[in-house]
Amino acid sequence: GDSVTQMEGPVTLSEEAFLTINCTYTATGYPSLFWYVQYPGEGLQLLLKATKADDKGSNKGFEATYRKETTSFHLEKGSVQVSDSAVYFCALSTEANAGGTSYGKLTFGQGTILTVHP
């Protein structure tokens, strides 16, 4: 089955430090890849995504590149801020079908807690 593995946290950084959160996946078929972020007290929200090999997703200074050869989608940011403190989830989506209806089924990694100190 499909699975996503993220680096274990928590990750603690000082402001303006470089961030990398590793993510690797296994999937049947050709998945789309996502990073979701969950800020304290809020629901998950999409941070960025990539739908095919070598695509780079980017948003709010974060980047991740879809590497099919290494089945990876590592999240990076050159200079983190205190406001980036959150839980980050790597996820993949493959097409699934049920009752004649096609839908995307998200499989998540375990999440990585990031804390950024001033």
Place this chain on the structure above:
Amino acid sequence: GAVVSQHPSWVICKSGTSVKIECRSLDFQATTMFWYRQFPKQSLMLMATSNEGSKATYEQGVEKDKFLINHASLTLSTLTVTSAHPEDSSFYICSARAHWDRSYNSPLHFGNGTRLTVT
């Protein structure tokens, strides 16, 4: 846009009682809704997928008689935990796919989750 409201945000109930959790799409029609369960320090586990007007599709190992899902309208899905026990204590999260997102690689919109504690 694309706001999902989940209620209650937390609930405490006694063992043997049932609890209903609501998930509403406030500004869009949700053709498909997903219910996840999250254990502490663990990933989100998909419990079931529901399409409006049809029966939910449950993931392997999820008891459909215990976790009743109803998606009666395009803006509301409910999860009822029946005869709850302490091992059902968890964080439950709903998410929805908007009617304009036809592709499986479109993002989902998440509620803030419900913390269920069964005593």
